Amino acid sequence: MAVVxxxxxxxxxxxxKYISFLAGNDYYDPGxxxxxxxxxxxxxxxxxxxxxxxxxxxxxQLRFIGKSTTxxxxxxxxxxxxxxxxxxxxxxRLSGDGATASASGGADAAQIISSAIVPTSNAALAxxxxxxxxxxxxxxxxxxxxxxxxxxxxxLNRTTTPVGVVALNSGLWFxxxxxxxxxxxxxxxxxxxxSSIFSLYGIKGT
Numbered sequence: 001m002a003v004v005x006x007x008x009x010x011x012x013x014x015x016x017k018y019i020s021f022l023a024g025n026d027y028y029d030p031g032x033x034x035x036x037x038x039x040x041x042x043x044x045x046x047x048x049x050x051x052x053x054x055x056x057x058x059x060x061q062l063r064f065i066g067k068s069t070t071x072x073x074x075x076x077x078x079x080x081x082x083x084x085x086x087x088x089x090x091x092x093r094l095s096g097d098g099a100t101a102s103a104s105g106g107a108d109a110a111q112i113i114s115s116a117i118v119p120t121s122n123a124a125l126a127x128x129x130x131x132x133x134x135x136x137x138x139x140x141x142x143x144x145x146x147x148x149x150x151x152x153x154x155x156l157n158r159t160t161t162p163v164g165v166v167a168l169n170s171g172l173w174f175x176x177x178x179x180x181x182x183x184x185x186x187x188x189x190x191x192x193x194x195s196s197i198f199s200l201y202g203i204k205g206t
Contacts, residue, residue: 033061038199041192043069048192050200051182055140058205062134062183064198070190071121075156077188079111080134080148080171084182086110088175095167097156111186112171115152119190129195130154139180146173146180 034057037050053060068076081089091112092105106113117130132152138144148171155164183200185192 032204034202034204036060036200036202038197040198041066041194041196043194044191046191047184047186048196048198049182049184050198053139053181053183053200054202055179055181057140057202058138059203060136060139060180060183061201061203062136062185062198063132063201064185064196065129065131066196066198067118067120067129067193068187068190069193070119070187072189075116075154076119076190078114078117078132079186079188080114080150081111081184081186082146082173082180082182083178084184085173085175088173090172090174091169092171093167093169095165097165098163112148112150112169112173114150114169115167116154116156116165117187118154118156120193125155128155136180136183142177142179144177145175146177147171148173 036053039048039050041048048064050062066078070076087110089109089112090105090107091109091114092103093113093115094103095101095115114132115130118125118128120126130152131154132150135149137147137149139146148169150167150169150171152167152169153164185198
């Protein structure tokens with residue numbers, strides 16, 4: 001079998017880059033997204049926290065697939081906070097369910113409120129999960145307030161129309177600018193199920 005790739009790291013300052021031994025090949029860079037940490041729900045905790053976030057990236061992205069153990073509500077939401085702070089947030093949400101569009105928001109809030117999370121109260125949704133992508137730009141800045149963009153989707157009724165909800169959210173943390181070193185996701189009701197999975201990525205940049 002012919003050798004198609006043979007590489008070793010020659011970049012001590014950036015070990016993620018590799019030089020190829022094959023003539024004419026440039027170094028390989030695995031990309032701008034670098035996994036920082038991942039975790040799962042426990043079924044007995046309302047919050048998920050990523051702490052000790054390194055300051056070596058330009059932006060952050062948090063992705064999750066999740067569900068709430070709540071049985072007392074048709075739907076629930078999750079809230080985002082930074083550095084254990086419970087003040088000086090604003091949030092905005094635009095959502096649609098295939099039939100109706102709606103908008104909401106809040107100022108001078110205790111957290112950034114996001115969209116619907118699938119509950120366990122509906123037996124028809126036993127295998128359904130909610131998904132979310134959260135972008136946090138320039139998270140280490142000490143001169144800028146932090147802005148957040150979130151995209152969420154949930155299937156809330158797979159047998160009738162509307163079948164679910166999709167939401168675009170934005171948020172602002174207007175506290176005294178500091179680097180973000182922890183992110184907490186808190187459910188409005190219930191706990192994160194054991195099937196919930198959360199992954200935090202650092203995004204390289206200049």
